[in-house]
Amino acid sequence: MSRPLFALLNLGLILGAMSWGLHWYLHAAADSSGVKGSRFLGSRVRAWYFTNLEPFERLFVRLGVRPIAITYAQVAVSVAVAFAYGAGLVFCAGWLVLFAGTLDILDGKVARRGVGASPRGAFLDSVMDRYAEFVSYAGLIVLFAHGWRVWAVLLAILGGVMVSYARARAESLGARCETGWLQRPERFVLLGFGSIFGSLADHVFDTRHLLLTVTIVALAVLANITAWQRIIYVSRALDESPHA
Amino acid sequence: MPELRGKGWRVLGYFIWMLGAGIVLDSAATGAGALLLAVGAGLFGLGVAQSLAARGVRGAGVQG
16 A cells, blocks of 8 residues: 555544544544633543543552653653654654653543642642643654754744743642643644644655645744733733732 | 453553554654554553443443
């Protein structure tokens, strides 16, 4: 089987899974009332994804896997993402990005279900998340080392760091800050699917990373807009605060 | 691992298939990619079979 044909076969498998997800979304059977959604990833979409993770969540809890071990595994997967991007394995890298994002969800879920939830765990989780995100983008820096696209990757990194820093600093000052278009799960989904569909398009239409480039530019723009949404939101909230 | 019965093996099989597909598509290591494709397809098939069997048992229970 030729590569374009194999790429089309896998595109069909991905679209099939997506249409199954859409079917579930339209006839939602699970309760999504306890799931927090956002503008781009609504609570029902998240609830659908969480139902797919339940078997692994139960397995990890029964085996007594500590949440911090899952967090470290997420960093290890992110290193694999970097190597995959660096080696030009963009399709694999996209799936590994989604896998890393999944581990990021699972560590929190296992912590809440088991006995591993602690301030230390929450702190290490946040710090390791930053490492994991940067390491993933490092692979893109290697992939796009020569050319203007490396600047888009650097801007995307800056946006991701500032989104997280704005929230951390706001919370240290007593303000809540969960607003913004492109939070961490949205960044995972955008980069993951941008890489997967970008690679398939490269094989079928010979587009030479066009879709991946569009994805990274979108990440760079939207992540920095999100950072500024947070900066403005927290500035106003602190301005109105009686302690200001 | 009874927790993975059905859906768990399907999800894991799908993911492993896609990793294999990526290796076949983007590299020259088609042997390793084909191995992952086979493992992924096997696990996905196992999950589907377990789900169908569970549905059959439930259906028989209702009829009985």
